[in-house]
Amino acid sequence: MKAAAFSYVRPSTLAEACAILRADEDARLIAGGQTLAPMMAMRLARPSQLVDIARLPELAGVADAGDALVFGAAVRQAEAERSPLVAARLPLLAKALPWVGHQPTRSRGTIGGSVANADPAAEIPLVLATLGGAVDFMTCDGPGHIAAQDFFAGPMMTALPADAVLTAVRFPVWSTPVGVGFHEISARRSDFAYVSAAAQASFDEDGVCIACTLGLGGAAAVPTRLESVALKLAGRRMTDAEIAEALEEAVAALEIMTDSYASPEYRRRVAKELGARALRDARDSAPGSRP
């Protein structure tokens, strides 16, 4: 359980990091390392060099862009978890963060690393997909931008160019007050989720849903936003019956993942139930809702 030999570099600028990636296709970025380090210990990953980007100033800090919070890719999960800005502006992410790994892995793990890793069961990618966010990246050719729905390509696969550094993650902030819900199920607390569900909703003063969104993690190969649920529930009061009906069809249409832990039937059943709970929580915690 020891990593194979590699060399270690800590570039002082983003441009330098991009140049290293372009020159050596076996080089890998490391920031928090909470997934890469175990992969290396098990020799499932054998990078020629580790490019440590954790301290790059270009990747630090959380900025409020009005309609989004923009996280430098190297912002630690623990830092986001403690941030009053995140709690106030992105309650869905704040609610999901305590479910990410364990406290000692969140103290090292980064927001950008989790997104780039694209584990279908991971919470941060789920929140990004649910809110329809985006990522920024940089290569030697210049900056780029990919919307969440085009970013996650499959389990542990993304549309990020091979020699790109993911630089920032953008989580949209709604202009109206929101309620949020988050649920997940796993064998043990904080283990990989079989299914997780994230929801956000907003209501007008008559108790009618202006907008809502629901995303499921662990169920499909990528974190998936259920567009049909959002369309069905907008303009309604979001009663329990309306929620159940919207989910019935949407989950039936999903291509469910299967592995040795949970059967597709189980995942589908749980997806429906957790999706409904997340939506009900979002509704019940939103100002103005009157189902």
Next chain:
Amino acid sequence: MSAPVTVELNVNGATRTADVEPRTTLLDCLRDEMKLTGAHAGCEHGVCGACTILLDGEPARACLMFAVQADGYRITTVEGLAPAPGELGIVQDAFCETHGMQCGYCTPAMVLTAHALLARNASPTREEIVEAISGNICRCTGYGQIIEAIEVAARRLAVSNAGVEGAP
């Protein structure tokens, strides 16, 4: 094998150097180079928590970091918690008294985790204690006495911080 590099780490308040390969984990560096064997090697891939250390006061897994990444942080191992050689800190004392250990393999990590929790939250609920140690596996105790140890330590710390005379 790749060429060793010199790392300079701040461990338990002192600056220590070691020549290690880049692939040497912080855990192996602490144990093998610095002879700080309080951080235990369990799974060595991030699932058991036996290797827990504090990085700038926050629990982290020493097996999931390479020593070359660790400069510039305040690193605390269990050896750094005792007030003086041969003495025990309040948290350690509480673990002894409540039998918060059996084989002791998980204990340094549990003690450090408890220490960090109590530094952040002086009177944690049982829920919060359970949550804090949820990343640390104990194969012996069933956790009950570990939780009790942390509750006892919290009460003692509250009393000692209040400076009450004749505190237990």
